[in-house]
Amino acid sequence: MKISLIDNNVRRTLQNDVICKIRDLINAKNLERGDKLPSERIMSEKFDVKRNHIREAIRKLEFYGVLKSMSQSGTILAIGLTGFNGIVDEIVSLDKPSFNELVETRISLELKIVRLAAKRRTETDLNKIKEALNAFKDKISVGEDYLEEDLLFHLAIAKASKNSTMVSLMLLLTPPILSTYERDAVCEGDKVISEIAKHENIYLAIESKDVEQATKMMNEHFYKLTKHIEN
Known part of the structure; x- marks a missing residue:
């Protein structure tokens, strides 16, 4: 996935919506550092969005270091829940830079x-x-x-x-x-x-x-x- 600082507003809004859904799911399951997230397929079905949108949101969260994809074992929470929630709040509130x-x-x-x-x-x-x-x-x-x-x-x-x-x-x-x-x-x-x-x-x-x-x-x-x- 290409990480960009100047995504258009439509893409940014959609991506942030999926990120918030992932955040809410992680909180609902009360995951801790090192715990595994549901698969992209499961989240796609649960959120009623395409799998590529799930994948892009995960890649963005990986870019900021709060999730980590492990070969053959899926995606895990890379930091504690408190830090995860705080960083995600900042990610979704970021404006397009001038x-x-x-x-x-x-x-x-x-x-x-x-x-x-x-x-x-x-x-x-x-x-x-x-x-x-x-x-x-x-x-x-x-x-x-x-x-x-x-x-x-x-x-x-x-x-x-x-x-x-x-x-x-x-x-x-x-x-x-x-x-x-x-x-x-x-x-x-x-x-x-x-x-x-x-x-x-x-x-x-x-x-x-x-x-x-x-x-x-x-x-x-x-x-x-x-x-x-x-x-």
Whole structure:
């Protein structure tokens, strides 16, 4: 199942309805951590919904760590009932994030990522970052759309951080940012030379393992975007 931060309202409503039914069933059975849930078929019949809707709801709850699917033995409650109920309440109350919220999260994450990348990068990482940088430069230099190459450059830096959780978060944030990017407002007046220089400066700081300079360069890269979401 694809986990998305920007599901449409109809899908989100349906999924949340099934999640609430699963929650109510777990509470009615007074399950404890490690206890097995009824099968997808049984829940599908009980809730009168398609099995794929049950499966998607379970996968989402797995994503948040409150359920766990065990090979050959079904799905179990991964945490205690009190914690499960509290987290499910938060899951179903989540709103679709705005562009500004997505970008705010990305900036905070990347400022930490670039520090780790500057400390931990390998020569292989540098080569990957350089490849992404060159692809970005090739596109922006001839006036072509470079947004995807830009984000791949940042993903290469994330991989150099050696923190798989941060890479996963970047992968989760990237598609909705791509689909909701307010290009006219954010990119107005950008200069090719200065944009290339910002990316090159980040790369050079990571190459030299200068943590503070890498953080400074990433901050400068995000300056205009930060001002945009503050206004």
